[in-house]
Amino acid sequence: MTCDALVIGGGPAGLAAAEALLAAGRNVTLAEAKPSLARKLLMAGKSGLNLTKSEAAETFLAAYGDAAPNLAPMLTAFGPQEVQSWATDLGQPLFTGSTGRVFPTAMKASPLLRAWLARLTAQGLELRTRWRWTDWRHPEFIFDTPDGPRTITPKFTVLALGGASWARLGSDGQWAGMLQNAGIPLAPFRPSNAGLQIPWSAHMARHFGAPLKNVTFRAGPYTSRGEAVISARGLEGGGLYPLTPTLRDGAPLRLDLAPDLTTAQVTDRLNRAGPRQSLSNTLRKALSLTPAAQAVLQECARPLPRDAAALAAVIKDLTVPHDGVRPLDEAISTAGGVPFAALDKSLMLRSHPGVFCAGEMLDWEAPTGGYLLTACMATGFWAGRHAATFATAEA
Known part of the structure; x- marks a missing residue:
């Protein structure tokens, strides 16, 4: 069968691409391997859906590290303010927390997703769930569907297939083999925003589930102030996640347990x-x-020095031995995927005209705090708008 515009992947990036294409007057078919859409978004929203972060544009962009120059045009076109306007247009009131993080007042993802899907369906989006992409013979896309194999030959396509974490929710990275077979170079997948594996002694068991609050975490050039939870497997939490890029390469974790005091004051x-x-x-x-905090101090620096100055130095710069970050599938997100070098400025594959990529399948990473969702949507809208323009130029 033929179709006008094909979007593969029903997460935020794919839905954003579909919305942009529909707004441009294209007929859009969206294929999703799972029985329902945006499962990772729904899971993230269970503890409060952090949509974006309200802060200075330069500060926001800096959170994307080395990928910032490539993402800058997309985040300028669709950044934190645009995310907020998009959500309120869907009838979802928002609030901004003390740290600048923006949430729906409902705190859940499900009302927002329902409103979004209702709008897209009303605009004519054709949904195909349980359609798993299994083969690519450009320009043909082959799917395994409940009714058997199906082949689609679209005029143009947006791939929004996610990364390689949380496979049970759909981001399994299995698309990588098909792109590599097509000669597209990929950066290897690596865990991002991942917990840290620490071989605690038995003395730490009674503190499992307890938070480490008001702590500064350091690893390599990265510093993050926030909170992490002590678990049977180590540490995990938003205060720790921004350090993943260096922790996964073996950098030591260092804690400042009294970040509001100087060493002399301690x-x-x-x-x-x-x-x-x-x-x-x-x-x-x-x-x-x-x-x-005392338990971690004793665990990592016992016997503690008796001298006040020496003890203060340990409290202000405590090294925590670790065994690296948690495995890829347990990470919140992934680095790696399609490198920007393989794409033109419209996010179209240089080697395959008419095929665009968006979302977490691109090689970028950012900490939690609204950055992940904003960039997924920004790249989705960008790819969708440029795909529509490409199709018009080709007509």
């Missing part, structure tokens, strides 16, 4: 505590270290 408070108090009480009263 030393002074320890000296003023007096010798009669236990060390635990001294750390709690003088420095407000929680039992969880």
